[in-house]
Structure formats: C-alpha cells, structure tokens
Amino acid sequence: MVKLSINGLLVEVPEGTTILDAAKKLNFRIPVLCHHDDLCVAGNCRVCVVEQLGGKALLAACATPVAEGMQILTNSLKVRTARKHVIELLLSEHNADCTKCYKNGNCELQDLSNEFSVGDHILLDLIKHKDYTIDRFSPSIQKDDSKCIRCQRCVRTCEQLQGVNALCVAFKGAEQKISTFYNHSMAEVICTNCGQCINRCPTGALVERTYLDEVWDAILDPEKHVVVQTAPAVRVGLGEDLGLVPGERVTGKMVAALKRLGFDAVLDTDFTADLTIMEEGTELLTRLKKALVDKDKNVALPMTTSCSPGWVKFIEHTFPEFLPNVSTCKSPQQMFGALAKTYYAQTRELDPKKIVTVSIMPCTAKKYEADRPEMRSSGFKDVDYVITTRELARMVRQAGIDFTLLKEDKFDKLMGKSTGAGVIFGATGGVMEAALRTAYEIITGREVPFENLNIMPVRGFEGIRQASVKIEGCLEDWKFLEGVELKCAVAHGLSNARELMQAVKDGKINVHFIEIMACPGGCLGGGGQPIPTNQEIREKRAAAIYSEDMNLPLRKSHENPEVQLLYREFLGEPLGHKSHELLHTHYKERERF
Amino acid sequence: MSKIPVQRVDLIFEKITCKEIFEKVLQSKPEEIIQSVIDSGLKGRGGAGFPTGLKWQFAAREKGADKYIVCNADEGEPGTFKDREILDEVPEKVFCGMAIASLAIGAKIGYIYLRGEYKFLVPKLENKLAEFQQLMQDLGHDFRIELRLGSGAYICGEESALFESIEGRRGEPRNKPPYPTKSGLFHKPTCINNVETLVYTVMIQKYGAMHFRELGTKDSRGSKVFSVSGDTPTAGIYELELGMSVREFVDVFGDGDTKAVQVGGAAGFCVPRKRFDETIIGFEGVPTGGSMKLFNSSRSMYNVLHNYLDFFAEESCGQCTPCRVGCQQLLKGIEAVKKGEKSHKYLDELVKLAATMKIAAKCGLGQSVGNAFSSIVENFKEEIIY
Ligand SMILES: Cc1cc2nc3c(=O)[nH]c(=O)nc-3n(C[C@H](O)[C@H](O)[C@H](O)COP(=O)(O)O)c2cc1C
Numbered sequence: 001m002v003k004l005s006i007n008g009l010l011v012e013v014p015e016g017t018t019i020l021d022a023a024k025k026l027n028f029r030i031p032v033l034c035h036h037d038d039l040c041v042a043g044n045c046r047v048c049v050v051e052q053l054g055g056k057a058l059l060a061a062c063a064t065p066v067a068e069g070m071q072i073l074t075n076s077l078k079v080r081t082a083r084k085h086v087i088e089l090l091l092s093e094h095n096a097d098c099t100k101c102y103k104n105g106n107c108e109l110q111d112l113s114n115e116f117s118v119g120d121h122i123l124l125d126l127i128k129h130k131d132y133t134i135d136r137f138s139p140s141i142q143k144d145d146s147k148c149i150r151c152q153r154c155v156r157t158c159e160q161l162q163g164v165n166a167l168c169v170a171f172k173g174a175e176q177k178i179s180t181f182y183n184h185s186m187a188e189v190i191c192t193n194c195g196q197c198i199n200r201c202p203t204g205a206l207v208e209r210t211y212l213d214e215v216w217d218a219i220l221d222p223e224k225h226v227v228v229q230t231a232p233a234v235r236v237g238l239g240e241d242l243g244l245v246p247g248e249r250v251t252g253k254m255v256a257a258l259k260r261l262g263f264d265a266v267l268d269t270d271f272t273a274d275l276t277i278m279e280e281g282t283e284l285l286t287r288l289k290k291a292l293v294d295k296d297k298n299v300a301l302p303m304t305t306s307c308s309p310g311w312v313k314f315i316e317h318t319f320p321e322f323l324p325n326v327s328t329c330k331s332p333q334q335m336f337g338a339l340a341k342t343y344y345a346q347t348r349e350l351d352p353k354k355i356v357t358v359s360i361m362p363c364t365a366k367k368y369e370a371d372r373p374e375m376r377s378s379g380f381k382d383v384d385y386v387i388t389t390r391e392l393a394r395m396v397r398q399a400g401i402d403f404t405l406l407k408e409d410k411f412d413k414l415m416g417k418s419t420g421a422g423v424i425f426g427a428t429g430g431v432m433e434a435a436l437r438t439a440y441e442i443i444t445g446r447e448v449p450f451e452n453l454n455i456m457p458v459r460g461f462e463g464i465r466q467a468s469v470k471i472e473g474c475l476e477d478w479k480f481l482e483g484v485e486l487k488c489a490v491a492h493g494l495s496n497a498r499e500l501m502q503a504v505k506d507g508k509i510n511v512h513f514i515e516i517m518a519c520p521g522g523c524l525g526g527g528g529q530p531i532p533t534n535q536e537i538r539e540k541r542a543a544a545i546y547s548e549d550m551n552l553p554l555r556k557s558h559e560n561p562e563v564q565l566l567y568r569e570f571l572g573e574p575l576g577h578k579s580h581e582l583l584h585t586h587y588k589e590r591e592r593f
Numbered sequence: 594m595s596k597i598p599v600q601r602v603d604l605i606f607e608k609i610t611c612k613e614i615f616e617k618v619l620q621s622k623p624e625e626i627i628q629s630v631i632d633s634g635l636k637g638r639g640g641a642g643f644p645t646g647l648k649w650q651f652a653a654r655e656k657g658a659d660k661y662i663v664c665n666a667d668e669g670e671p672g673t674f675k676d677r678e679i680l681d682e683v684p685e686k687v688f689c690g691m692a693i694a695s696l697a698i699g700a701k702i703g704y705i706y707l708r709g710e711y712k713f714l715v716p717k718l719e720n721k722l723a724e725f726q727q728l729m730q731d732l733g734h735d736f737r738i739e740l741r742l743g744s745g746a747y748i749c750g751e752e753s754a755l756f757e758s759i760e761g762r763r764g765e766p767r768n769k770p771p772y773p774t775k776s777g778l779f780h781k782p783t784c785i786n787n788v789e790t791l792v793y794t795v796m797i798q799k800y801g802a803m804h805f806r807e808l809g810t811k812d813s814r815g816s817k818v819f820s821v822s823g824d825t826p827t828a829g830i831y832e833l834e835l836g837m838s839v840r841e842f843v844d845v846f847g848d849g850d851t852k853a854v855q856v857g858g859a860a861g862f863c864v865p866r867k868r869f870d871e872t873i874i875g876f877e878g879v880p881t882g883g884s885m886k887l888f889n890s891s892r893s894m895y896n897v898l899h900n901y902l903d904f905f906a907e908e909s910c911g912q913c914t915p916c917r918v919g920c921q922q923l924l925k926g927i928e929a930v931k932k933g934e935k936s937h938k939y940l941d942e943l944v945k946l947a948a949t950m951k952i953a954a955k956c957g958l959g960q961s962v963g964n965a966f967s968s969i970v971e972n973f974k975e976e977i978i979y
Pocket residue numbers: 636637638639640641642643645665666667668669670747748749750751752753785786787788790791956957958
C-alpha cells in the first residue's frame with residue numbers, strides 16, 4: 001500500500017494505482033479526455049494534469065502511478081491555469097459549431113469547456129487555416145476531422161480492443177491527424193463498421209451515419225407500410241438515453257414508444273433470432289453428420305456464427321481461408337427483412353413494394369450489412385433503414401414522448417413473438433447457449449443438462465471461453481452423435497476473435513462450434529448503444545438480458561409458436577429450398593488494408 | 594594575444610586502441626566500472642544531462658537477463674553535428690563505450706539508432722562493426738551491436754520515442770515513469786546514452802575518473818564537443834572544457850558583432866549580449882547538447898524565432914495538446930503580432946502559454962519550446978513586434 005495526500009487529505013491505495021484513481025477514492029473528480037476505462041493509458045490530452053508539491057512539471061493524473069509521501073494538488077493555481085490553457089488549445093483546433101453538431105449535449109469537450117467557463121477565446125482560431133472534408137462514404141460511420149481532438153481513443157479502440165487497425169495516427173506536428181491506410185475513406189479500408197470508436201469518441205469526430213429523416217419520411221408517408229424490428233440488446237440499453245439508469249429493461253415501453261412514433265407494425269428481431277437457431281442449429285448438425293458419418297473431409301468445421309456483421313466483415317478481410325466455416329445463415333436482422341417483404345407481405349396481403357422495413361439495432365455494422373448487395377433476396381432491399389439505439393432515443397425525444405411515463409405495450413403478432421433464447425442473442429455467449437438448448441433437445445429429446453436451462457459456462461465476460469457438452473442418450477436419427485463431446489468456443493471483441501481464430505488455425509483450439517460477436521460484451525456493448533460505455537454498464541445490461549430470458553414463458557427457440565407456424569405455412573423445413581433462397585447468404589474475400 | 598580562457602581538449606577524437614582498454618575493463622567488476630563513471634561526474638551529453646554513472650547503476654540493479662544498451666545517434670537538434678563527426682572519426686570508441694556499458698549493466702545486445710540523414714555512414718559503420726564483433730568474440734564477451742536507421746523525425750531522438758521507433762511503431766514518447774532503466778526498449782531495462790557520452794566513458798576508463806573530474810566546474814565536470822555555427826568565421830567542431838562564460842566563448846568564436854548566442858539549439862536558450870558575461874555554458878547556467886549558434890546584428894530575431902517555432906510546429910509528434918496546438922499558437926501568434934492583427938500585449942499571453950507548455954507537455958520537446966520562445970521574446974521584444 002502507498003500513502004499520499006491529495007489536496008491535503010490522506011489516502012492509502014495499492015501500489016500501481018494512478019493519481020486519478022486515488023483521487024476518485026477521495027471523491028475528487030479530475031477531468032479527463034483521452035482516458036477511457038476500457039482502454040490503455042495514453043496520457044496525451046493533458047487535461048488531467050495535477051501538481052506535485054516540490055515538483056517542477058505537472059503530472060498527468062491518468063498516467064502517473066502514486067508514490068509514497070506524494071503531496072498532490074488537483075486544483076492549484078498552476079493546475080487551473082494549465083488546464084484552462086489545454087482546454088482553450090483544444091478548442092482553438094476544434095470546429096466548435098456546437099449548436100449544429102450531432103453530438104451537441106453529449107460531448108465531453110463541450111462539458112469541459114462549460115465547466116471551466118472558457119468563454120471569450122483569447123487564442124487564435126486555427127481551424128480556419130485548415131482544410132477538412134467530412135468522410136461520409138461509409139454507410140455506418142461518419143468521420144469529421146475538424147471535430148477531432150487527437151485523444152486517440154478511437155485508435156486505441158481499433159487497435160487494442162478490436163485488433164482491426166483501420167484507424168491510425170498519421171503525420172506529425174500541426175499536420176498530425178487520425179487517418180486510415182493512405183487516408184482512404186472508411187468505406188474502403190479494413191474497418192468492420194463495428195462503431196466501437198464512436199462509442200468512445202469524446203466529441204463529434206466519429207458518429208454514426210444517421211438515417212432519421214428517411215425513417216420519418218417513410219412513417220409520415222400514408223402510402224407506406226412501415227415495419228419496425230428491434231434487436232435484443234436495444235431493450236436493455238435504450239433507457240439510458242431516455243432518463244433511466246443502466247440495466248433497466250424497457251421492452252414494453254420501447255414497444256409503446258414505437259407505436260406512438262407511428263410505425264405500422266412493431267415486430268421483433270428476437271423472432272428471427274429464434275429462427276436463426278433453427279437454421280443454424282440444423283446447419284451445424286448437418287455439418288457434423290457429414291464429418292462423422294459420411295467421413296467427408298471437405299466439410300468445414302468448426303462452424304462459426306454469422307450474426308455479427310462486424311465479425312463477418314472482419315473474417316472476410318482477415319481470415320478469408322475460414323470463410324467456408326462461417327454459417328451461411330443470414331443474421332436475424334436480414335432474415336427478418338427478407339421475410340417481411342415475402343412471408344409477412346403475403347400473409348397480411350400487402351404489396352411488398354409498399355413495405356418499408358426499419359430496424360433498431362445496437363449496432364452500426366448493421367447499416368452496412370443492410371446495404372450489402374446479397375441482401376436483396378425478397379426482390380427488394382430487404383432492410384431499408386437501420387437506425388441505432390441512440391437514434392431511436394432521439395426520435396422519441398423529437399416526438400415529445402415522455403418515455404419514463406409510458407405504459408408497457410406488446411409486440412404485434414406475426415414475427416413479433418420470441419423466446420428467451422432469442423433475447424440472449426444480445427449478450428456474448430447467448431447464441432451459443434440458445435443453440436445448445438435447441439440442438440441438445442433435438443438430438444436427445446431431453447433438455448440441456450443445466451439448471452434452469454442456464455448454460456453458465458458460456459456466459460460471462462472472459463474474452464475467450466470454451467465449454468463442452470457430452471451427448472448421451474441420442475434419439476434414433478442422431479445415434480452417430482452418441483458419446484460425442486460437443487465442444488464450443490465463444491469470443492467477443494475482435495481482438496479476442498483474432499486470437500481465437502489464430503489458435504484454431506494453429507491447431508491449438510479444437511472445437512465444433514464457435515460464436516463470435518464483434519463487440520465487447522456482445523450486442524449489448526454494440527457500437528450503436530448509448531454513450532458512455534464501460535465494463536460496469538455492460539455488466540448491468542447483461543444482467544438485464546438474462547433476467548428478461550428468465551421471465552419469459554418460452555425459453556427455447558424451437559418452442560416459438562410463430563416460428564413453428566412459419567415453417568408449417570411458408571418455409572417447409574430448416575435448410576429447405578425456401579430457406580436457402582431467403583435466409584442464407586455467401587461471403588467474399590476482401591483486401592487487408 | 595592574451596590567454597585564451599577557452600581550453601581545447603582532445604579526448605573524444607584521440608586515437609586509442611580499444612582492445613587494450615576493454616581488456617583492462619574486463620578485469621573490473623561491474624560495480625567498479627559504475628563507480629568510476631559516478632566518480633568522474635560525467636553527465637549525459639545528449640541534452641538532458643542526467644548523471645551517466647547513476648543511470649548505469651539503476652539499469653544494473655534491475656533484475657532479469659534481457660537488458661539493452663542503446664546509443665542515441667539521432668542527432669536531430671538543429672545546429673548539432675558532432676555525433677556525425679564522432680561516428681565518422683572514431684566509431685570503434687563508440688562501440689567500445691557500449692561494450693563497457695554492457696559489462697556494467699549486464700546486457701547482451703546493443704542498438705545504435707542512427708539519424709536517417711546519416712545513411713552514408715552505414716557502410717563504414719558496418720565494416721567497423723564486423724571488426725568489433727570479432728574483437729568481442731576474441732575477448733569472450735557476449736555482446737553484439739545492431740544498427741537501426743531513423744527516418745528524419747526529430748522526436749525520435751527522445752529516448753522513449755526512439756524505443757517505439759526501433760520496435761516498429763510510430764515514434765511517440767511514452768509516459769514516464771517508468772524510466773528506461775526500468776522499462777525501455779522492448780519494455781526491458783535499457784541504458785540509453787548519447788554517442789559522445791559513451792566515448793567519454795571509454796576515456797574515463799583509460800585515464801581514470803579523476804582526470805576527467807579535474808576538468809570543468811563543480812556542476813559541469815569534464816569537457817564537451819561543441820558544434821559551432823551561425824555568424825562565425827570559425828564554424829566547426831571543437832572539444833572544449835566546460836565552465837566558460839558565453840563572453841569567453843564569443844571572444845573566440847564570434848565575428849566581433851555577435852548580438853546573441855543560441856545555446857543548445859532550438860530546444861535551448863537564447864543568450865543576449867547583455868548576459869554574455871554572467872552566463873556560464875554548463876549545467877549551472879545554460880546547458881547544451883552541443884549546439885552553439887551565433888547571431889550578429891544583421892539577423893532579425895523575429896526570423897530566428899519564427900524558424901524555431903516553424904521547426905517545432907512541424908516536429909512535435911503531435912500527440913499531446915500543449916505541444917501540438919501550443920506550437921501552432923506561438924507561431925501564428927507572433928505572426929499576428931507582427932502583422933498588427935494582435936496587440937503587442939498578446940505576447941504576454943503567449944509567454945504564459947509557453948510557461949504552461951513547459952510544465953504540462955508530455956515530453957522534453959514540448960517542455961523546451963518555451964526556452965527559446967521566452968528568452969527571445971523577453972530579450973528582443975522590439976524585433977518581434979516591429
Ligand atoms: C525532442 C528530443 C530530442 C532528442 N534528441 C536527442 C538526440 O538527437 N540525441 C541524443 O543523444 N539525445 C537526444 N535527446 C535526449 C534523449 O532523450 C536522452 O536524454 C539521451 O539520449 C540520453 O543520453 P545521455 O544521458 O547520454 O545524454 C532528445 C530529447 C528530446 C526531448
């Protein structure tokens with residue numbers, strides 16, 4: 001333990017603690033910009049400088065470990081002057097058109113500027129000497145360098161958290177900027193559109209491409225039948241942007257709000273999550289059969305999930321040799337879109353031309369996914385517009401709806417029903433758990449041997465997790481699996497995904513089935529979720545997801561009555577002809593820069 | 594001519610047989626080597642002036658088998674060209690210094706980080722290195738040296754940015770602590786020294802600590818190689834005893850019309866004529882990595898300052914706010930004052946800003962911009978304004 005004083009108060013903290021954290025213990029908040037709980041220390045914005053009595057230079061509180069006997073001042077004259085200078089310098093290099101900015105009201109620089117009442121700028125405006133263009137080429141992410149304060153949170157996110165390295169620092173001095181490979185647009189580089197950089201950008205330099213106007217136009221067009229689907233993780237995040245604390249489930253309120261906004265049908269992506277389990281589970285069993293019974297050497301195992309579009313693009317860039325291993329199932333969002341303009345249109349006797357499908361996603365990569373040329377199997381663009389959890393919250397505010405006071409409502413029928421298995425898609429390990437609940441039961445006729453169906457070994461936040469289930473007492477059709485130890489692995493965050501796939505490549509990990517989610521914590525930590533994010537918030541959202549699962553009467557995908565109906569009336573059987581046409585897709589190798 | 598108070602010294606370029614010295618050093622214990630360097634009072638010649646013996650002692654005390662010796666030959670400070678000359682004239686002495694350091698701290702690998710513009714030295718250095726490796730083998734000392742080339746960024750002379758560069762990343766300074774002796778190259782204990790520092794450690798082994806200690810003053814022991822440039826009839830490289838005043842220096846090297854001397858390059862201080870007598874060149878006065886630039890009355894100090902600020906605005910690595918934006922503000926600020934867009938009072942604001950940069954920037958670069966800025970603005974205010 002190390003003893004020190006901060007602003008005259010004594011505190012004792014473990015060795016290695018930063019001054020920032022030690023101050024927190026005494027309830028002194030030191031402002032930060034480049035620091036983020038999820039990322040390694042940078043120490044480059046210098047807003048957090050503090051004075052050490054007797055020291056010449058100030059210390060960056062976020063980057064300096066405590067030392068015995070230190071006497072720290074967090075608000076001395078020297079500190080205040082320097083801090084104000086730093087904020088003024090940042091503002092002089094920042095395109096501060098706050099009132100027009102997408103991040104107005106949710107900007108850490110704006111907050112600091114306000115807090116330190118940096119009113120009349122004495123420094124020169126540097127922004128007018130520079131030439132900035134906004135990169136709007138990506139369907140998911142918009143990058144505006146004129147708002148960038150070079151804190152490098154995005155670079156650290158892309159490099160360390162995600163292992164993607166699409167964003168990098170280029171040039172030096174006055175020219176220094178956050179760039180991409182040869183400054184290509186975000187649309188052309190290895191960016192997976194995961195949006196984790198957006199979640200950590202303190203200003204408006206990185207934001208989602210927004211499609212709110214398009215969605216409003218569709219809603220307000222009487223000719224159009226606008227169908228909305230909501231992803232599992234949205235219901236455990238949305239409240240944070242509408243006045244509630246992290247971890248509150250707002251499913252019913254969300255449905256009520258969507259109805260008030262004027263959507264013609266409020267349906268659920270969880271429904272197609274259940275459907276995904278039917279298709280993907282069958283696909284896995286088929287692959288296993290080919291491998292174990294037919295001794296087919298060409299069958300690609302382990303099979304990996306395909307519902308995270310960030311992951312799909314990542315593997316297309318990074319491990320193209322594994323593309324045959326990726327499940328051919330479309331993601332639940334895209335299955336939904338394809339069915340909305342076929343099955344749903346047919347059943348509800350609607351002209352698919354007049355249907356507009358909107359999805360609310362915790363994810364920015366979903367915007368890109370909906371734009372992929374493969375995603376038009378209904379004969380139309382299957383999903384017309386994708387908006388994030390944050391954008392939905394903005395719509396609710398725009399419509400003047402007091403979210404906290406809303407009475408809970410229920411999803412509409414036909415593609416609105418889901419089970420707990422569909423809900424847990426929103427958390428890392430959830431797809432695996434849902435698949436195991438169904439596959440085990442199909443094979444053995446019995447429920448998975450875990451208390452309350454809760455497959456704890458695949459849950460949690462460990463970067464890479466492995467689990468196995470021994471299959472015993474198979475039904476007649478599945479005798480070839482008798483005694484097989486079904487092995488699976490789960491990874492979340494693309495750095496972990498990379499590590500896992502490398503281990504598979506090197507033969508160090510040998511499993512049958514792999515679940516990968518591009519974002520830390522899975523969709524609940526997605527790039528479209530409310531800002532801020534950190535481990536504590538993600539854990540609260542995960543707890544909410546699992547409690548939603550526990551509270552639902554049905555918790556196994558194959559028990560979803562609407563899914564059963566869909567197969568009876570429209571699809572026939574999993575992996576059948578119609579499924580292939582509407583619910584499956586293919587991938588392509590992409591360049592690595 | 595009266596007695597020249599500026600004493601020429603011939604240690605750095607003296608031709609010696611490294612084999613003899615190294616054989617002698619091999620007989621000593623690491624603690625003895627370190628103690629001799631401590632006793633000599635040698636301080637780093639790369640600019641920061643940290644006591645070399647102490648640095649070695651810190652590195653020696655670190656546990657673990659993987660340690661590195663790094664020779665900083667990035668020589669990016671404007672107006673400094675002495676390391677080039679040393680590497681060209683006596684490369685074997687630089688290698689020998691690294692080998693002595695390796696004995697002292699227990700390192701097996703050394704790196705020379707050579708300024709990109711000195712690429713022409715590479716063939717020669719490689720030849721000499723081959724001989725040196727042979728010598729190490731013959732003497733049974735397990736130590737090899739590798740050469741790495743920079744690519745022209747001034748910041749890569751800063752030790753931790755230099756490590757990042759060798760490791761294959763962008764040259765950006767790291768947070769300190771930890772210091773290199775604890776976590777340096779490849780995050781292992783590392784002893785990094787300037788080219789000249791390393792050669793002095795060889796000469797200390799040859800002539801003994803006392804020989805070195807007798808030169809110079811209490812705070813600035815020994816001698817130093819100066820790169821003399823600017824308005825002088827005798828530009829070039831001189832090894833001189835430390836402790837002389839700027840006046841004494843100007844008497845020898847000036848052109849009779851010297852109005853200011855920039856001591857220590859862009860990162861150093863500008864000494865105006867009125868301070869020549871009282872200013873000692875050394876750690877007690879104005880320290881220098883070797884650059885001594887003289888300006889006569891034909892020079893506009895506005896242009897001089899503008900050049901330095903231009904240099905910093907371009908060479909800042911750009912990662913930290915006070916330096917990246919501060920340099921631009923200082924540069925644009927004096928332009929605005931010159932053009933009359935800002936009142937001369939704005940210079941006071943800029944001096945305050947420079948003071949913040951000194952205490953809030955992340956590394957030595959940003960911290961030293963204020964040296965040149967404030968010393969020139971305060972002493973030549975009229976030239977900046979009008
Ligand atoms: C911006 C900057 C540039 C530097 N450039 C050099 C350089 O070119 N050569 C050098 O020896 N030291 C340079 N230094 C100092 C080094 O960081 C380090 O202190 C030095 O190499 C240590 O060696 P010494 O103790 O022998 O002087 C630079 C420091 C800064 C902040």
